[in-house]
Amino acid sequence: MDSASKPSIKAGTPPGTLIHIGSDVNSKVEIRVFIYNDGHFSENKYSSVSDVPTLPPAGQIIWVDVDGNHDETIMKQLGQKFSIHELVLSDAMSDEQRTKLDILDNALFWVLKMVYPDKDSQNIVIEQVSFYLKANILITFQEKREDVFEPIRNRIRQCKGRVRKSGADYLFYALADVIVDNYIIVLERIADRTETLEESIMANPKVSTLESVYDLKRELLFLRKSIFPLKEIVTKLQKEETGLITDQTQIYLKDLYDHVVQVNESIETYREMLASLIDMYMMLNSNAMNQVVKTLTIISTIFIPLTFIVGVYGMNFDNMPELRWHYGYFIICGIMVVMAILMLLYFRKKKWF
Amino acid sequence: MDSASKPSIKAGTPPGTLIHIGSDVNSKVEIRVFIYNDGHFSENKYSSVSDVPTLPPAGQIIWVDVDGNHDETIMKQLGQKFSIHELVLSDAMSDEQRTKLDILDNALFWVLKMVYPDKDSQNIVIEQVSFYLKANILITFQEKREDVFEPIRNRIRQCKGRVRKSGADYLFYALADVIVDNYIIVLERIADRTETLEESIMANPKVSTLESVYDLKRELLFLRKSIFPLKEIVTKLQKEETGLITDQTQIYLKDLYDHVVQVNESIETYREMLASLIDMYMMLNSNAMNQVVKTLTIISTIFIPLTFIVGVYGMNFDNMPELRWHYGYFIICGIMVVMAILMLLYFRKKKWF
């Protein structure tokens, strides 16, 4: 996730230069193409752009699912095939573009962050997906092989739900919806971790737990940076006038908007809860320290004066009458016991223990 | 209340899938139907949707009060009977939808949080209620059996107040009003608890009291999350143009708006007061610790030098002239008394005690 925090740019190169920004990936680019409508469905994989069909047959939808956005040549060819502006291509090639929506003349370009737990390490992975929507055409760009779109692909394959009966705009919505659903899943994990941290702090406020709280806080910071702009973007989508989003899909955007708002609110809630946890830690810790200092003070305050008294009778003066008294030792011991008891009573009254 | 903090979603399922979100409830669904106008009144309970009347006789109002929103089949049938969009149904089936108002073509859909103290534990319960208002029809969905609507039902039954003489929009308002009134009651309990906590902190700043303050702060956080959006929603209601809200009811919405603003302001006030309480605790605690450390310092600073002196005359050198002096012991004791007094005077001057 750290790389997400570092802006990276090719300073000095002309704008629109096609350079992949992000960690290098060696895997080959794979282009999966779905062509479908209510009655028809085909799914093919290509590794060369020239084989990819451009225009879907009348009444059919084409989804070009590009796995691997690092290959300059392939991106250029895709750009030419589907007449995509070079600045859009350049954004789609980045892994570190911010979440945004560009409303172009006859197309929508949406950069989103896909967030999911890594299969092995269970760490949260933030990955860029770009959507390019034109009439009947949806192109998606992403780098890594794992994604969260499989349920949608299955719905297309098995003709479940509304997707095969609707246009490219519904597909566009459905993919965004599944991304937002995954935000919620990730937030549930964060909720669990917050709860675990809270219990562990209440039980024993250790500095290592607090470091985990700070780590979680920072993860939330990056998550928020990725997700926060979505609220405004969905609102913008609801008002766009390109005609690419049909009225039937608009009502689903309302639902998407609700989810986005809920995600943002949850992030804020967890931020406040983590801040409370840190306060809590401080408080419990300072309370523990106060106990320590009180213990020190009680022990010192009782024994330092007593030690002084026994020191007095350890002096070697020739003429110290008390030392000669037959019960001197016992009298002094009695006095010391009384002093100790009085001091304990005083501390008890002061509620020190 | 914890569950309210966890977003929950059926990721990957098509939008509009009817799945109950929230803790499972086994109780049977019960549909209570009130049909009334100024002169007429009937109240019936149904457990099957097919028996529920759809259209009220001309000039009558129908209130369909659905207790139990977890049964997919029943919800689907209700949706068909009253032609409710599946996304609306899906929101009505959730227990964790955020507070919101959807203005649909010829209907209003309002999700609210009902807040009331649990009858047994007196804990605060947050429960979702959904209102679906069409011309002359109001449908309400909720899960648990206890609610705060009984006074309204009685007003309908006994033909008290304005409710029997007004339309479905007034009923819609009246139910919302009683929910908001309950927010105020809950806030009064919070006010009492805040006061108790304050007194207890002023009397004896214990860490357990502070934990109660943090608990209350968190309860307020969830309450605020549920209630805060209402201000904007009521404003939106006042401006809606479906014609479902008549002018006579609009003036009551103003009153509702005042209450909502008052509730929000009170929440903010309590938040500030709790924050002050925490500061207060910190301050009193640090003050108490300062007393402890001062005590330690006074005792140590007086006795450590004296102990050194008696140590000196406890040494076993053969040649220590003072030890031989006849009044050596008494002289040394006198010196030590003078030293102790001087140090006490110094501390007094420094205002240490």
Add this chain to the structure above:
Amino acid sequence: MDSASKPSIKAGTPPGTLIHIGSDVNSKVEIRVFIYNDGHFSENKYSSVSDVPTLPPAGQIIWVDVDGNHDETIMKQLGQKFSIHELVLSDAMSDEQRTKLDILDNALFWVLKMVYPDKDSQNIVIEQVSFYLKANILITFQEKREDVFEPIRNRIRQCKGRVRKSGADYLFYALADVIVDNYIIVLERIADRTETLEESIMANPKVSTLESVYDLKRELLFLRKSIFPLKEIVTKLQKEETGLITDQTQIYLKDLYDHVVQVNESIETYREMLASLIDMYMMLNSNAMNQVVKTLTIISTIFIPLTFIVGVYGMNFDNMPELRWHYGYFIICGIMVVMAILMLLYFRKKKWF
């Protein structure tokens, strides 16, 4: 002032139910009526609503000054006499309505908080006043007998200033103006108290002084809650289009607006100053504690090693050559003096004292 923080409501009763909210007052309701214009003036007291004249003679202004808003019957009669909506009456009967302005069809309803120092205890009293303005008619509602309107009454009686020459809207303004002037007076008292607290903290940072700072902070919180909405309200008044506020009065509203802004700014300034005072206290206190700990450390660090040395020569080993030396005692004493001086120099260099 505490009661101002507790919202209070008659949950479950129909809206518009006339119930007095606030502490009960036994005093009888007294209705004072001023009828005046440039040439004419009459002042009468009534205790029954039926005697109160409704319509002023042409060209005259009537001010109905209702002392006591707790009597349901009287309020109902007033409502009928002057055709006031029952929701307005219900707000006017409350003592805990928030500051607000309702622009009605042919009337303005303004709820304000009157703030003044109590005659006996000099504590700040917050009391609700409601203004109901119609053409040539102004009705004011309040509960307690003391108010800040006496100067205005005298100006009417003695035909001073502009009030007798202007309409009901000017009277409306003049009463609001005197209320805002009293805010400024109360703020001056707060300024004095802030200054006193500051001096007292600088002289001796005691925990009781800090508690007074917190009390003052809370008073400001309630004051702000009462006064803050006024800025927006006066702006709303300047733009209202009922025609009840004449152009001549509009220029005075500008002046009122200036005062309201000034009051709000002063409240913010005092809040910041009190926050600084608390920081100041913390700083001075921690500084004092640092002195205490330094004292402890200096004394301990000097005497603990010396005590060890004298302890060494207090041991009873048979074979300790130093004990037999003739000047052993004096040598050891010399060494200890040198050590103490070196340590003092070290602390001096470290700027510990």
Add this chain to the structure above:
Amino acid sequence: MDSASKPSIKAGTPPGTLIHIGSDVNSKVEIRVFIYNDGHFSENKYSSVSDVPTLPPAGQIIWVDVDGNHDETIMKQLGQKFSIHELVLSDAMSDEQRTKLDILDNALFWVLKMVYPDKDSQNIVIEQVSFYLKANILITFQEKREDVFEPIRNRIRQCKGRVRKSGADYLFYALADVIVDNYIIVLERIADRTETLEESIMANPKVSTLESVYDLKRELLFLRKSIFPLKEIVTKLQKEETGLITDQTQIYLKDLYDHVVQVNESIETYREMLASLIDMYMMLNSNAMNQVVKTLTIISTIFIPLTFIVGVYGMNFDNMPELRWHYGYFIICGIMVVMAILMLLYFRKKKWF
């Protein structure tokens, strides 16, 4: 500056009553009148209003520079002579009016705060100046004799710059500009003081330096209160439609706006820097305390166990074999040296020194 924090008002007096608010000044009022255009220039002083010319000869500008706004009679006469509304006069007589712009029918009334270092004490002085602009007429009101306008007067006298060639609006601008320039000068002094305080805190974090930081912070608070509204006011001026500000002067207002924004930004920057300084102080101070406590701990932890050991061999039991060993004393001394060294190594490893 303290008085600026205290709102002051004549509660109960009719609005528009002409009373001077602020500290009383005994000096006589002096009215200086400049009449000029490109070719002509005259400067005269008057102490009676009746001598002051009202209307400038055609094509000439008149600047009435009133030194002393405390004399009720003179203000009234000026008001009559130049037909100024009594509320405007009443604001011009105050020294504690907030910064504001009133756009009147055919005049602009601007209240500004002049800020300059006092000639003797170098303290910052905040003084009110009011501008009243009508066609070809500018009237300025201020109380104290010192002002920052001398450069403008000289430019008029010596026909330098654009002022003699332009209208009253340019003079209006030029005076405001010189006031804003002085804000920048005052801020430069604050920058110097901030830097000095920072160096002094880094060198030796003393509580008295921190008090200076708080003083400076409070000065900035008052400065900000005076200057902050200017941004909005200049924007308002740029949009006003009285025609009093010509297009030629509008471009200069843009420049003024830039300066005002820069001043506001600088104030925010210094506020942040002072906040950082306070954090810095806290940090350095707590660091110093940590050193103190570590010293105490190291000394105590080394010597307390050693003192215990020598105490053991100071006991007077008849049967203590070690005391009889010939090398007992030396063995014990050796053990103690080893213990001390081990403890020092332990502390070193823990990086305590």
Add this chain to the structure above:
Amino acid sequence: MDSASKPSIKAGTPPGTLIHIGSDVNSKVEIRVFIYNDGHFSENKYSSVSDVPTLPPAGQIIWVDVDGNHDETIMKQLGQKFSIHELVLSDAMSDEQRTKLDILDNALFWVLKMVYPDKDSQNIVIEQVSFYLKANILITFQEKREDVFEPIRNRIRQCKGRVRKSGADYLFYALADVIVDNYIIVLERIADRTETLEESIMANPKVSTLESVYDLKRELLFLRKSIFPLKEIVTKLQKEETGLITDQTQIYLKDLYDHVVQVNESIETYREMLASLIDMYMMLNSNAMNQVVKTLTIISTIFIPLTFIVGVYGMNFDNMPELRWHYGYFIICGIMVVMAILMLLYFRKKKWF
């Protein structure tokens, strides 16, 4: 960078006076002129304004690149040659003008901050550049010799990218773009420094590291001040209606806007991360201190009572029976060992070590 924090102005001089504000620079002014279009290109250096060509041949673009903005005469001549308003010239001569965009009648004037690492010291340098754009003419003003424009100059010289084929507005954009790219480079350095500081604080929380954090925080503060207004400015540029920015360039402004937003977000992210670092330091430091105090307490609490006991048997009373017991010494030693073990167990239970 310090100078950027000090506002500086020529108070009292007429507005538009041409005075260089900033540190004095002795270097001669050098004017580099590029004249180009798709087919043609010339580059010349001039040191006298009279030689500079005014109007480019039809269809050609002229870029006047002024190195050195401190020479009043040259600036005046440039102003006359290209008819630039004197207030614009006066802003272009400053080094401390804030970031702003002036939309003039037929020209755009943009003041930007160029930020780059100094070649030698690697410190961050903030330098002002001003752009003055008219039809086919772009004039840039800056003071220091180093700049970040060389890549653009090379693209013009070598006819790379789009710059030779586009108008002056594209050059205007390209220069701004390279400045923004450099912001990102500088932020990457800050990212690296933040990471280094974080590691160093986690390893060993030293006060000197914290001072570096505060230094970095302050650098970010100045950077933010320079960069923050850009977002609004680019939005303003996108909406300007002078026709100076062609539609082809507008799409590049969108890209620029994205970068500016990304830079602003990164600055906020680093600010939050630095704030977290400071919290982290505090926490680790206080944790370390707690360890110190616990060590002190454990050692003191164990040995102070034991020292008291050995003190008791060091007393010289004639009659102390224990001293005469044959195993007295060993019994006492045994008791002390048991006491020490019990106390250690107690501390272990309390989790003090």
